[in-house]
Amino acid sequence: EVKVVKSVMEKAIAIRETTSVQDASQIIITNNVNHLPVVDNEGVLIGIVTSWDIAKAVATGKTGSVSEIMTRKVITALPDEPIEVAARKMEQHSISALPVVDTKRHVIGLVTSEDLSKLLVG
């Protein structure tokens, strides 16, 4: 029985691109996460910002709004996708999370390498 993404994904905490880098940092800390999908006013995925991007903002001094630092070309997963496929996408792009989207690219969850590594616990 093949394990699929929806059986391991977690709730996504999405933000708007007008969010400040300071506020995005606070949301990362308060929710104990590293990845925030960025959505438009209809809940459609338009980018992703991670704690790595915050580190880059500190290194480059670009600490204005999320739209300045987010990645816009987002690699995603579908809920019924086998976890092997999600794991391969993360490996190929050297990323540690995939927003899970429906057919209209609304964010319905998040799957991280932390979620996948839990499957290895005996």
Add this chain to the structure above:
Amino acid sequence: EVKVVKSVMEKAIAIRETTSVQDASQIIITNNVNHLPVVDNEGVLIGIVTSWDIAKAVATGKTGSVSEIMTRKVITALPDEPIEVAARKMEQHSISALPVVDTKRHVIGLVTSEDLSKLLVG
């Protein structure tokens, strides 16, 4: 044949606690990593700083030196430890990396949830 940590671990990029938060951010970006073990002048592990800690520094305005923001009680792995044990430690502490140490607590590598999730790629 049980897979052990040393067969999946990566090279660790360690820093000193006098490193500035700005420089630590630059090292995170340049090396495309999220976790920096902090070592003393003999190479002994004394802390860890991650991109999550950088986000916390931005949220709290504590952007001085790494010693102000690093975690000092570090959960580690041994090279011959089964990967299930490493995966369980990460799950229990809700962390995404373990510095790999020798018996004198010198840092000899790093194992991350990204390294473990690669094992799930078909």
